[in-house]
């Protein structure tokens with residue numbers, strides 16, 4: 317299991333928890349510890365359109381993690397509102 321998208325591989329019996337796709341390289345999200353599909357290229361344009369990029373750039377989940385807030389996302393209305 318890896319957090320490094322460049323080392324990601326498809327995992328038998330697992331699927332991306334965001335799009336549900338099987339057979340794609342999977343990496344764990346740092347923010348919520350979920351399997352997500354990702355681009356494994358060193359130079360990745362917009363994450364290759366995979367869920368990992370989307371989640372780490374456009375989700376309150378990752379934003380909240382990156383701000384190092386204590387507690388759950390539910391307790392931070394400003395994090396959720398930021399993306400509304």
Ligand SMILES: [Zn+2]
Nearest residue numbers: 332335353367
């Ligand atoms: Zn996906």
Ligand SMILES: [Zn+2]
Nearest residue numbers: 347348377378
């Ligand atoms: Zn997350």
Ligand SMILES: [Zn+2]
Nearest residue numbers: 380385392395
């Ligand atoms: Zn937050």
